[in-house]
Amino acid sequence: MEKPATDLATTLRGHLNQEMERNGIPGLGVAIVRDGEILHLGGYGLADVEHNVPATPDSIFHSGSTGKMFTAAAVLLLVQQGRLDLDDPVRRYLTEGPESWATMTIRQLLTMMSGLGNFGDAFAPAPIENDVVPLNLWQDHSDAQLLALASLSPLAFAPGENYRYSNTSYILASLIVARVSGKPYYSLLREQLFGPAGMASARDASWSDIVPNRAQGYSRDGDALRNRCWTAPTLLRTGDGGLFFSPRDIARWFIELDRPQVFRSDIVAQMFEPALMRDGRPAINGYALGWENSEVRGHRKIRHGGTWYGFRAELARFPTQKLSVAVLANIDDAQVARIAQQIAGLVDPTVAPYEPIADTTPERTKADDNLIRAIAARNAPRDAFTKEAWQLWSNHWFEQVIVESESDLGPAPLELIDDDSNGQRRYRLPTGRYHMHWTIDRQPDGNVSAMRFHME
Secondary structure, rough: OOHHHHHHHHHHHHHHHHHHHOOOOOEEEEEEEEEOOOEEEEEEEEEOOOEEEEEOOOOOOHHHHHHHHHHHHHHHHHHHHHOOOOOOHHHOOOOOOOHHHOOOEEHHOOOOOOOOOOOOOOOOOOOOHHHHHOOOOOOOHHHHHHHHHHHHOOOOOOOOOOOOOOOOHHHHHHHHHHHHHHHHHHHHHHHHHHHHHHHOOEEEEEOOOOOOOOOOOEEEEEEEEEEOOOHHHHOOOOOOOEEEOOOHHHHHHHHHHHHHOOHHHHHHHHHHOOOOOOOOOOOOOOOOOOOOOEEEEOEEEEEEEEEEOEEEEHHHHHOOOOOEEEEEEOOOOOOOOHHHHHHHHOOOOHHHOOOOOOOOOHHHHHHHHHHHHHHOOOOOOOHHHHHHHHHHHHHHHHHHHHHEEEEEEEEOOOEHHHHHOOEEEEEEOOOOOOOEEEEEEEEEOEEEEEEEEEEE
16 A cells, blocks of 8 residues: 655654664655655755755756666657667768668667777877877866777677677667757757756756756765765766766656657657667666666566666666556665665565565575576576576576676675575675576476566
């Protein structure tokens, strides 16, 4: 049963204040929307520690990679207008791109199946030629220089053959929007989405502009709180996640997704549909167009997180429950995905987060702990899997687990959070800013027959 609004506000304030105190979070912004109606907007703690400014529903946070869903939305606005197609080749618009991009499509950029990684995978030549300059966070880059640097990035696989999270892909997508529309992707969004949808303060990130209600971002240095580091203005607002918005703005975004006015309903549905690799399988995280797909207690969950120096963000939707939750934080180690899941469970217990349970077979947990660490070390044992499972996972999916977990699972042990009588066990593993959830099915002989992953 859904809590009355006043009861929910009281419960949330108590819960979030405890969470912030326990984990040293300066400030949070929260938006909850149910079936196209705002259920709750809140600000907690401080938006600015130095000046003792409280966080409010109108405090402005940096998007981090949650901005990717808006870059995808900018592309889809152009698709809806018939000005481009998702399956158009990238080089139709970015003609300077290298021959290795010949078969790459816009869809593959947006679904992380382009083969491109991140700019750290490329190195500028010496001496610098043809507009190529080394990428660093303290140096401005023109669009031409970003494109030239991206052109140096080696492809990890042929476009469409695999999944690999790629900030570079979304920067290129935003450059395509600029080429087609004649204006930066964030200008298109401001005119055609943010304005019409009522996202009054959503905009491109900026150091120099006066931005009312701007939250200050923080990082942690041991036990000390520090102001976030400065980064070059152009790198603050690239298409991989360079927006400012408030909880109120995101509530309006959720309402647009529930009851589309700017987009056609079929375009909204495309945003959430998991993309398929060339072999017909989705990525292990069900990546769509700026959104990931997973499940909680048998219910579909669609979400994306974001991190930028001093900020973290989580936007999550639960279609069956018609529920959407956003959590924005002004410190870059806040576990906002876990907090968002807790909030969803407070609103609707059918999507309550999993919690550790008593482990009556710790030897099985130890074996599973060893297995997941072997996978992360690229040393998965063939004889631990059924023939069918090995064929599925050894073809790309093991590598996707490594990419998702960033290869470093940390020292914390697996926590058992669900165990059924059919041999399926679900674990939670802290990996820093996220918890990795791993569901594993074993046959009676002990061989692994199925696995599922998602990040929370």
